Amino acid sequence: MKDPDSEAQLPLPSLARESGAQVIRLPASPNTVTANRPTANKAGRRTPARRTRPNKLWYALYLPQLTNLGPSQQKKYLNRLAGHMQSVSSNVSFHPQALACEVRSGLKYFGGIDTIHQKLKKLVEEQLQQWDLDNSFLYAASPTISGSLLLARSGHNALVYRKENLRSALGQLPTDVLHLDREQGRRLHNMGVRYLRDIWRLPSDGVRKRFGSKFVDQLDKALGKAPEPTCNYVPPPAFITSYDLPYELENLDRVLPIVDELLAQLCDFLRRRDLSTSHLILSLLHEKRDSTDVSIGLRQASRSQQHLMLLLETHFSQLSIPSPVTAIKIEVIKFDSFIAESNSLLKEAVPGLSKQNDSSLVQFMEQLQARLGSNHIKFVSNMAQHCPEHASVQLDYSDDSNRRNSIGKVRKASNNPRPLWLLQDPVLLHINKGRLFYRKPIAILSGPERIETHWWSGADICRDYYVARESSGSRLWIYQEKGSVKKWYLHGIFA
């Protein structure tokens, strides 16, 4: 009998009905609950009818002109066309030189198959013209994908609404549309089979034995007797989200919580698609002004909300906005596939640079770049040059190609003493009472080391370098120019 408690807990009649339907689905004990509810019983009888899949209508597009192109080119073109087909259907499937899309679900919305066809025709023809291809194409629509493809290949441009009519429609097609190999085609021909309907007259066991189950399956699929797998078009990911502030904000600190929420959306999006991003733009929109864009480029793609937030905060600390913010927009420019890192079980096993360490360093560097600007961080590199000014270069950290070129090349440095610090421009030294003088008198400790180079470029260098000691205790690297004017210069400090 009915449980009085369950009745009491159901506040709405609609809910009660639903719960009734749920009870019906249980196969056992029809005489307890269901017997007391005739309405529910009726629903129970109706359920099998509801379970049958709704009829589908596949619109197939066959482009024989693609056969001459390479496979990668074909794929690229079909991908673009699938993008266009998305405007009429959410379900687009790839096939050799053909595309199929499900249009039954949109028939009512678009107002009939003709409208859909006209719409697609315009898009596809335009696109084909752009690629300098023959802009004619073959098409057909039927309840099965294979059926539509066969009809399209035959050039009938037919429209079959109902599954029952499929057999007679396909029966008229010549066997060429099956795209059989030569041997099979010859055998069918010898058997006197010219049209598909002839095959259906043959005993199916024998056909399966002679032509293989793949052949039979293809025909079964066309008739809707076998399930058809689809190769669905997945549109490239895109992420643009914006938020209109309820009132204008001048203080960027107040914007941060909202940005945090938007980033949470973004990271959720990325996690669902197993992606990460390496470039995104955050726009702060103002009234009657151009938006302030903050571009965030990452050296290593990330989907960590915390990291992105940290970078944005760093950017914000340097940012000044011309007028109050009315809305915020985040757009992802570049998606990357997500590469997970695995932690080592024995953390202390490798004391050197582990991968995990590297990534946290990269994060630190990104933050540094965001704050200071990319050209403020340099790394030094040793060059195989005689000329002291050119033996060391400072390269931008952000310049990846430079960095890669210099990494891994251990260039030999000179064996003679070199100072840790070089003066950007050599300082002229005075001679006071016969002694060299910088801030205090200088005494030479060792030398000379003759460096003579760049004579080919006109700006030839001919110097005698000495290690010297200032009486205050500094150790200096000084040189005397050889030539007509024998002046002394300070070039480095050993420190």
Add this chain to the structure above:
Amino acid sequence: MHDGGSSDIDELIQDNPALWRGCDMAGQGTTGRSTGFTQLDAILPGRGWPEKGLMEVVTPHWGMGELQLLIPLMRSVVEQGKWILWISPPYLLYAPALVQAGINTEQVLVVKLDTSCKDALWSMEKALQTENCGLVLAWQNWLPTKVLRRLQLAADTGDTLGVLFKHHDSEHSLSQIRLKIEDSYSENAGFNESEVTVIKARGNFRSLSANINLYQQA
């Protein structure tokens, strides 16, 4: 016999782990990283540089050998696979000298001189917090106690050693170690040696000094 007796006592003191020896930081159990200069190791608590914290090196002007003093430390930091960050050094860093000293230039990063003081301190704090940076060198003459404290906390979280180079010693600084490098002249070594004074070091009771030839490697 008298000498033998005192070395015995030394041995006894060294062997007993329950005994607190102020000079050795025995209570904290830290052992330092060797400085590469035996005379300096002898006067530093923990027999070397601390693993983390803040250090001040005072020189009357730049170029007194303050970098030579740290070269063995830099080498060991680079060998550990960590990075050295130079924050706004007063002159251009010259790569051949680093190569000569055996320091991999790929693990050396320089923040340019024209960076504002605020940004420089910010990057120093961030670098100290990052475990990948083994050594952070900065040239800042005067810093308020509050900033120093912040830097020290950052260094503690990141297990990083920060070195501040300055011209003037500040007596009430919170740094773990304060060093002073001065010129010295002795009969046998001439001008080759510098006098390094440990003005203050956590674990030392008074300032100690040693004469070191800083350019022994050069």
